[in-house]
Amino acid sequence: MLSGLLRVLRSVRWYVRELTDESAYDRYVTHVRTAHPDALVPSRREFERERTERQESDPRQGFRCC
DSSP states (O other): OHHHHHHHHHHHHHHHHHHTTTTHHHHHHHHHHHHOTTSOOOOHHHHHHHHHHHHHHOTTSSOOOO
C-alpha cells in the first residue's frame, strides 16, 4: 500500500514539474554534460535569466496586445 502511494506521489510530482517546465534546467544540464562535456554549466539563475531574455526578445513568444 505504501509503495503504491509513493509511486502515485512520484508520478504527480513528475507531472507537475513537466507541466510547469520546472524540469527544463535538469534536461539542459544533462544535454550540456553529454553533448559538450568541456563546457561550463550555467547556474539555474543564469539559465532562467537567459531563457527569459530569449523568450522576451522573440516576437512569437509571450503575449501581444495586437
